[in-house]
Amino acid sequence: MNATHHATMDIAAAGRAPVFPFAALLGQSELQQALLLAAVDPGIGGVLVSGPRGTAKSTAARALAELLPDGQFVTLPLNASEERLVGTLDIETVLRHGAVRFSPGLLANAHRGVLYVDEVNLLPDALVDALLDAAASGVNTVERDGVSHSHAASFVLIGTMNPEEGELRPQLTDRFGLMVALQNCFDPQVRQQIVKARLAFDTDPQAFRASHAQQQDDQMRRILAARAVVPQLAFDDAVHRHVSALCIAAHVDGMRADLVMLRAARALAALEAASAVTIAHVDRVVQAVLLHRQRDGGALAQPGEQPASHAQPRGAAAAAAGTQQREASSESESDWGYLPPEPTGTEHVKDVIRLPSKKR
Numbered sequence: 001m002n003a004t005h006h007a008t009m010d011i012a013a014a015g016r017a018p019v020f021p022f023a024a025l026l027g028q029s030e031l032q033q034a035l036l037l038a039a040v041d042p043g044i045g046g047v048l049v050s051g052p053r054g055t056a057k058s059t060a061a062r063a064l065a066e067l068l069p070d071g072q073f074v075t076l077p078l079n080a081s082e083e084r085l086v087g088t089l090d091i092e093t094v095l096r097h098g099a100v101r102f103s104p105g106l107l108a109n110a111h112r113g114v115l116y117v118d119e120v121n122l123l124p125d126a127l128v129d130a131l132l133d134a135a136a137s138g139v140n141t142v143e144r145d146g147v148s149h150s151h152a153a154s155f156v157l158i159g160t161m162n163p164e165e166g167e168l169r170p171q172l173t174d175r176f177g178l179m180v181a182l183q184n185c186f187d188p189q190v191r192q193q194i195v196k197a198r199l200a201f202d203t204d205p206q207a208f209r210a211s212h213a214q215q216q217d218d219q220m221r222r223i224l225a226a227r228a229v230v231p232q233l234a235f236d237d238a239v240h241r242h243v244s245a246l247c248i249a250a251h252v253d254g255m256r257a258d259l260v261m262l263r264a265a266r267a268l269a270a271l272e273a274a275s276a277v278t279i280a281h282v283d284r285v286v287q288a289v290l291l292h293r294q295r296d297g298g299a300l301a302q303p304g305e306q307p308a309s310h311a312q313p314r315g316a317a318a319a320a321a322g323t324q325q326r327e328a329s330s331e332s333e334s335d336w337g338y339l340p341p342e343p344t345g346t347e348h349v350k351d352v353i354r355l356p357s358k359k360r
Contacts, residue, residue, distance in 0.1 A: 018201075018206065019063055019066050019209075020062070021208070021215070021216055022060070022063035022064055022067055022216065022219060023212045023215035024212050026193050027194060028056060028060060028182070030288070031047075031049060031060055033268070033284075033285075034179075035060060035064045035156070036064075036219075037264050037268060037271070037285065037288075038156045038157075038158075038177065038178065039156055039223050040227055041230055041263055041264075041266070041267040042154050042155060042157075043136065044178060044260060044264055044267065045132065045135055045136045045175060045176055046132070046159060046177055047157070047178045047179070048159050048160075048173065048176035049061075049158065049161070049179075049182065050160075050181045050182065051181060051183065052182070052183075053162060055184065056182075057160040057182065058118060058160065061116045061158045062116075064114055065113055066216075067220050067223055068112065068113055068114065069112055069224070070112040072110055073116065074106050074110040074114070074115050074155075075116050075117075076123075076127075078118075078119060078122060078123065080106070080127070084106060085105050085106050085127055085130055085131070086130055086134075087102055087105035087107065087151075088103045088142070088144075089143075089144045089149055091144060091145055091147065100149050102142065102149045102151070105140075107153040108140065111151075111155060114155060114158060115131070115155045117158070117160070118160050119160070119162070119165065120160065120168065121161040121167060122166065125169065125172065132172065134155075135155065138153060139151070139152060140152075140153040159176065173292045174253070174293055175256070177260045177289075178289060179292040180291075181291060222271055225273065226267065226270035229270050229273075230266055230267055233269055233276065233277050235262055235265075238279060239265070239278065239282060242279045242282055243261050243262055243265075244258060246261070246282070246286055246290070247290070251294065251295040251296070252290065252293045252295065253295065257290060261285060262277075262282075264285040264288065264289055265277050265281040268284060269281045
């Protein structure tokens with residue numbers, strides 16, 4: 001009996017609605033890759049998914065949870081309090097018995113699973129900070145009146161947002177490891193395939209899931225195998241140089257982009273059972289890493305393309321060249337439509353003002 005069949009039986013026994021299979025998602029290759037990378041290495045920091053309504057954001061999140069070892073899928077409501085998220089400490093128990101009594105929150109419930117946050121851009125900043133801290137560290141710490149309690153909280157954070165309803169502050173957006181921007185599909189053939197698949201699932205969920213059981217099992221095994229080997233994969237100097245050049249060309253702030261890009265490339269290499277992390281792996285994750293970190297004037301290199309910073313000189317000359325490039329780029333954007341001054345005819349005019357002569 002395969003793992004997917006076990007999952008189907010568990011869903012039926014729990015009375016939960018059947019989940020659309022991850023392997024059956026269509027037209028979402030970028031999103032699927034980003035989610036799988038976060039599943040292999042949750043320390044990447046989660047995935048931010050931006051897109052209009054009806055682009056299968058929540059469907060993909062639920063489908064990913066089913067591929068994880070424990071299959072936990074926890075949703076954070078928009079009206080949730082910080083205590084509901086991180087958990088609470090009973091101080092009275094500490095005072096009376098000298099023991100910490102901790103009531104777990106959603107972060108504890110999501111351990112080894114998926115924590116899904118719809119409309120993350122509408123959450124209070126304090127909640128988003130707590131989410132991102134736990135997602136990056138894998139640990140949740142609750143403190144109250146000098147008493148603290150920590151517990152493991154390793155989960156895949158998936159935050160979704162509709163840009164029409166407001167943006168997430170850049171300081172918080174940057175802390176998401178990866179970002180995918182979904183678009184409406186205007187390809188008639190792809191739309192037909194998506195609709196047909198959804199209708200088939202709605203008509204007979206069990207039969208539809210059974211038809212994708214082998215693919216689901218293969219995905220589960222890939223994730224487990226990748227998790228086992230990902231710490232063993234190292235980066236050579238060529239990969240480090242390429243990552244640095246890409247981040248410099250995109251004008252990112254800080255070093256988080258470099259670290260996330262390396263981890264994402266390593267997760268991809270592990271997922272594909274590669275023996276080493278290569279520049280090709282880096283090129284395939286660069287879009288998801290830099291999409292939300294690229295600053296004005298920066299550029300994203302296309303796969304296989306050498307970033308502009310490769311051609312820059314070293315040392316102080318490289319810094320000067322980079323500064324000139326940013327200034328030129330900034331001027332070209334801010335001065336759009338500006339006409340440079342043109343020389344005009346000039347005529348020398350003699351001084352015709354006479355000072356009054358002194359009386360003798």
